[in-house]
Amino acid sequence: MTSDVIEAVPLYDSGLKRSKAIEEAVEAYRYRHLIFQLVRRDVLTRYKRSILGVAWTMLNPLGMMLVLTIAFSQLFGGTRAYPAYVLTGLVAWNFFAQTTTASMNQMVWGGGLLGKIYIPRTVFVLSSIGTGLVNLILSILPLIIVLLITGTPIRLTILFLPISILSLMAFSLGVGLLLSTWAIYFYDVTEMYQILLTAWMYLTPIIYPEEIVPEAVRTWLFTLNPMYHLVSIFRAPVYDGAFPDLRQLVGAVGLSVLVLAVGWILFARKSDEFAYRV
């Protein structure tokens, strides 16, 4: 009669002194099937009524790339294989922008469930990352096609990509957790974040080559911008066919893990209040 996920006789004790962050992690793992189902729901429902369906996930970044190439390739003509440059940046950036936005919206709008039945509170944020990962993986195929068309050789360094993606996931998850903790108390955060995202994107070399930014400004603009490093370690193995700079890699991974840890702990600490709020 008992299911696989839930042990024979589950015991719930509200008075148990356990770290909330660890408890949340254990429960999220126990409900991994739910996370899978939520990802499935998001991927399926997004294009349910469209004819091309999931193909849009691949066409969307390609369309963006086309528009940006037409608009900016004259301006940034010096950049080698500009469409490939833009697309690699866009794929990484879109993952971050979409997952963090979705985390917040899912918590604010779907959070009503948290007041009705028990589910680990992180599932909505985790499933947003999962949906983003599906979209990212689907856009790798058009990315490879664009690389080939623009004459960018695909080197073995592309095998390094999973590490860049993992780092990007950790960072996005951490930011998503922090934002959704905040958004539960102030809905305004979701609106403010959209403006912030636009500004952040233009401060990150996605559509322009980093060389056009004066050397003096670069330190400030890029060094302190985590997304600059995350986009760089994503772009290097694909577009440059080279391993990322080691110092940059260590910095990016370290920061991602740190942001994830802080986000997870703060979220878990506040999570018992969510059911009172949403």
Place this chain on the structure above:
Amino acid sequence: MSNNAEDRWDGMDGAVIRLDSVSVRYRVPEERFGTFKEYIIRRIQGKVKDRDFWALHDVDLAVNEGEVFGVIGRNGAGKSTMLKVVSRVLRPTKGRVRVVGRVAPLLELGAAFHHELTGRENIFLNAALLGHTQRDVEQRFQDIVNFADISGFIDAPLRTYSTGMVARLGFSVATAWEPDILVLDEVLAVGDEAFQAKCYERINSFREDGATVLLVSHNARVVQNICQRVAWVDQGAIRAIGAPEEIVQMYREG
């Protein structure tokens, strides 16, 4: 882990649900701060004040294994809060809640359904929300569909379903696995009479198999008919616990 579990059995005295001086406080803002700006301004002015509202106050309760336990009280007395504390939705502000066994909450059936997804997809999603795996669902799938009586519509999107069909599917998924503890809030206003009878039948069979039922209602007749013991909750505190006739009598007079 098993040692730990043994320890937690201690002090339960045969109860499967145990509340020890449980209090739940809702913080109700004196004014609503819709926006961040408003909040910041008030915060600076020192005007952010929350009014405390104790939905439950120092509640002690023990529900024994296999018992059908009713909670009766007026609207806003704290009944639903009590269920939320037991089903782990709310962590109590003070006190301790212990529950032994798998809890199936029957609150707002089908609240998690998605209207663009088909009945089939919704079954998997809803079962996952209740903590079941894909394999669990595959095993029970046909039973769920049969009980809900929607076989012709299983691959149609939920938006094409009638309200009754949605409610039936919700109940069917929620009760497809026999729980140790069944939690019912204002029981079963779902479907037509024939389906309600089917629902009662299923709940009865859980009872016969030894499941514990915790039921909340403001309907004295329902409580009197099916419960073995009843608690009367008023203004967040338990006024009395005892035999159904006695407590219902007190509730009606008080």
